[in-house]
Amino acid sequence: MLVGLVVPVAGVPTAVGLLLYFTGAAITVARAKWYSHIPFPLVYAAPVAGALVLDLVSRRPVAGLSCGVSGASSGGRGGAGPGPPGPGGACRCP
Template sequence: MSTTYIVVTAVAAFMVAFSALSVFIKAPWVTQPLTEYGVPRSWWTWLGLAKAAGAVGLVAGLWIPAIGLAAGIGVALYFTGALITVIRARSYAHVAWPMVYAAPAVAALFLA
């Protein structure tokens, strides 16, 4: 296991955890776009839990590679869905954000 992999995985886990926390505390920079995209409020907690599980899985993957692999794939798929949601809502100014959060997780997958 390389130092690069550990650092990239830690950054990915931190970013995904921050994203989950932002949903849990209902930060306006998250809730306002979710409302604009048409994401039902009843989904927000589940989306936050999915991101939190992804962050925990990325960290656990440092010791159990299969869990890290599954978490990395899950996080990549989650943010792919977020990207599709943003595009379908025609909120093109926000297209970069799902990719920013997905990039470290995808990089960790490739480094694994």
Template structure:
């Protein structure tokens, strides 16, 4: 695995992990938009768990590539769902936020192949 792939994977893992912690701690800048988008509060913990699992999977993928590829695919799908949720809520100005988190996950997936 190249140095670039390792760095991009670690950046993606850090960003997804940070996002998960932000949900778990109830960071205002994360949970207020979730409420505005109509995401039920009962889902918030599970969304954080999905991001945390993806972050851990990316790190594990440095040692077991199949796990990293699965984690990157999962995160890419997760953030695609986030974009769809933002669009459905008609919060078009917020579209860049899930895209910013998706970009390193997709790059890690691309570099992982």
């Protein structure tokens, strides 16, 4: 889990794995009909779910995919406007 602090790509699979683990724990408790203990794995899963949601919401565009206007390119229109959008034909920047 600490690797996710240095390598952000590793954080999402780790969070998904923990959510699956705690969901399995809650299902196991429910199957054992020990309903008073179901909140315990869910309490541990809640911060993981929150961190995963915040991470996915705050994602930024991938480095290397530029959306800005290239100062040197006029898009072949003789200076009539900005150049073409970034790779793929669509700008993904906010």
